[in-house]
Amino acid sequence: MTEPVSEPSAPVLDVRGLAYAYPDGHQALFGVDLQVRRGERVALLGPNGAGKTTLVLHLNGILGAGSGHGAGSVRVSGLPVEKAHLAQVRRQVGIVFQDPDDQLFMGSVRADVAFGPRNAGLRGAELEDRVQEALALVGMADLADRPPHHLSFGQRRRVAVATVLAMRPEVLVLDEPSSNLDPASRRELADILRSLEVTVLMVTHDLPYALELCPRSVVLSDGHVVADAPTLEVLTDADLMRAHRLELPWGFDPRTVGPGPVGSVGP
Amino acid sequence: MGAGHGHRLHYHGHSRVHRAPAHRKLVVLLAFVLLVVATPREWFWAHAGYAALVVGVILAARVPLGYIARRMVVEVPFVVFAVLMPFVATGPRTEVLGLSLSEPGLMAAWALLAKGTIGVMSSLTLAATTEPADVLDGLRRLRMPELIVQIMAFMIRYLDVVTADLGRMVVAMRSRGVDPRSPRHWPALARTLGALFIRSYERGERVHLAMLSRGYEGAPRS
Numbered sequence: 001m002t003e004p005v006s007e008p009s010a011p012v013l014d015v016r017g018l019a020y021a022y023p024d025g026h027q028a029l030f031g032v033d034l035q036v037r038r039g040e041r042v043a044l045l046g047p048n049g050a051g052k053t054t055l056v057l058h059l060n061g062i063l064g065a066g067s068g069h070g071a072g073s074v075r076v077s078g079l080p081v082e083k084a085h086l087a088q089v090r091r092q093v094g095i096v097f098q099d100p101d102d103q104l105f106m107g108s109v110r111a112d113v114a115f116g117p118r119n120a121g122l123r124g125a126e127l128e129d130r131v132q133e134a135l136a137l138v139g140m141a142d143l144a145d146r147p148p149h150h151l152s153f154g155q156r157r158r159v160a161v162a163t164v165l166a167m168r169p170e171v172l173v174l175d176e177p178s179s180n181l182d183p184a185s186r187r188e189l190a191d192i193l194r195s196l197e198v199t200v201l202m203v204t205h206d207l208p209y210a211l212e213l214c215p216r217s218v219v220l221s222d223g224h225v226v227a228d229a230p231t232l233e234v235l236t237d238a239d240l241m242r243a244h245r246l247e248l249p250w251g252f253d254p255r256t257v258g259p260g261p262v263g264s265v266g267p
Numbered sequence: 268m269g270a271g272h273g274h275r276l277h278y279h280g281h282s283r284v285h286r287a288p289a290h291r292k293l294v295v296l297l298a299f300v301l302l303v304v305a306t307p308r309e310w311f312w313a314h315a316g317y318a319a320l321v322v323g324v325i326l327a328a329r330v331p332l333g334y335i336a337r338r339m340v341v342e343v344p345f346v347v348f349a350v351l352m353p354f355v356a357t358g359p360r361t362e363v364l365g366l367s368l369s370e371p372g373l374m375a376a377w378a379l380l381a382k383g384t385i386g387v388m389s390s391l392t393l394a395a396t397t398e399p400a401d402v403l404d405g406l407r408r409l410r411m412p413e414l415i416v417q418i419m420a421f422m423i424r425y426l427d428v429v430t431a432d433l434g435r436m437v438v439a440m441r442s443r444g445v446d447p448r449s450p451r452h453w454p455a456l457a458r459t460l461g462a463l464f465i466r467s468y469e470r471g472e473r474v475h476l477a478m479l480s481r482g483y484e485g486a487p488r489s
Contacts, residue, residue: 060480087482095480101428102473107400107420119482147400149427167481 010078011035012171012199013059013093017072019223020054020063028054030223031072036171041193041200043210043231046220047245052203055220056173059201060093061086077170091120094164098175100156104148109140109159112148116167134166135159138192154185158192171199178206207235207248208257215259219244232259276338276394284328284396289405296393303385308378314385321388330395335388342387349376349383399423421474429467436463 013036021027028051036042046052057063058074061081074081076092097103106112113131122130135141138158148156157177164172177193178186186209193200193213204210210217210231217234219227221244227234234240235254241247248254284292299317306313325335356372363373397405403423407416436459437447447456 057476062476062479087484090480090482095477097473097477097480099473101425102470103477105421105424105474105478107403107424115478115483116481119484147424149424163481 011075012038012077013201014075014078015055015058015072016075018055018058018070018074019072020058020068020070022068028223029058029070032220032223032225034218034225034228036199036201038170038199039197040216041202041214043214043217044201044203044220045205045207045210045217045234045246050220050244051223052220053175056095056175056201056203059171059173060090060095087120091116091167092170093173094167094169094171095173096157096160096164096175096177098179100148100153100160103160103163104156107147108144109135109146109148109151110144112159113144113163113166116163120167130166130168134162137165137196138162139188152185154181154188157181157185157189161189161192165196165198169198171201172196174200174202174204176204176206177202178204178209207246207254208252211235211254211257211259219246221245230259276391277398278328278330278334278395280329280396282328282396284324284392287396289397289401290408291405292393292397293402293405293409296389299389300386303382308374308381314381317385318381318388321385321392325388325392325395328392328396330392335391335395338391339384339387342383345379345383349379352376352379425467425470428470429463432466433459433463 013034015032015034018029018032018034019027020029032051032055034055044052044055054063058070058081059076061074061083064070064074064081076089079085079089079092081089104112106115110131113134114127117127117130131144132141135144138161140155140158140162143151143155143159148159151159161172161174161177172193174193177189181189190209190213193202200214202210202214214231217227217229217231218225219234219240226244227237227240229237232254235248303314303317306317308314322332325332352375353368353372354366356369356375358369358371360367361370361373362368393402400423403416403420406419407413440447440452440455440459445452445455447459
């Protein structure tokens, strides 16, 4: 992975006082603060309509002061997310969208994974190495020549992760990574995410998944950060959970499961 | 979901026709279709020869004739039009099986049917023996503007996705007692198609977001 430009103690993601209203007047974020440090895996929880996706789209500058009314700042490894740095920011922050069909738009898995690095100027053997490296990380190296629409849903989700890993991002942002996956694919993806040495911010409704993968959780509700604590603490705070429409699956008790395997948390 | 794998036109094989470079096949197809269209319609034997040639290529490619025949239903609207022509066209009339038919109409119907069938058959042969991605590469090699090739590539990629979307919507309609085949329910079908357009448009926006997120800056790169 690429070395940080700034001092290592600086947060990889540094969101301060971020407010945002869409052009139609609907305000989605009200002064959000969020810091994520290198190697952390953080879950972003919250009910539907809490502003999670709006926040995510600020992290690589898709949304920002230019597209609506906003205040506050987003920095990635110390670099402000502004028009002048968008290309670099988008290399550093890799977003995996919820529907892999939106993310895989080329004719073959190889071409799709190559899309990002090619835009970054890579060509020839260097590009091919990068594609192979990313596909190997998600265990999909054998399927490089298949068209994406011939893969299973779980495989497409993994290729979608590879398309972003091929850009060697500093932060991997996943929007609902476990949605629509069967239990086996869900576990395989968890194994892959755990094996990556990259900072992860994971938007999810799947609370057991958050507990399994992310030592820390941030709860966003109505555009405000209402909790930022160890995941186990968040999930066992009944009042907080009830107040923000968060519910555990029936029969799941985080106290008996305990926090996820701690040994595998980044460097 | 219910929709099968793509490749609804491609027939997997390793014949010489399959292995021929896509750009040559495209040029041959275009030249052949132009030739067929330019041949005077009175040259009946020439059209028979063209048809025999296409059938020969299909056999050489080891694609079952039934495979091509079933996909020729796309021609049906033209066939209907061709069958109508002898009845509605003007000019000298002739008696066939007790029906009074227009002679120029008969000739026009014959020409439309013969040339159309040969054209559709040869295009299907290209599609059956060439992967969509190879067709695109072929077009690129023939200097088709990159933007158009990209648009076609997106069309191929998302055809299945949009068809599957439509399939699910039709299943949902049927489950609520609407039969999309009955004219009584065509207004509902029309609204469904409108909704499908909106869905596809929004998907296009999400794909564009995903492209921007991976450093796309507006110009397609080959």
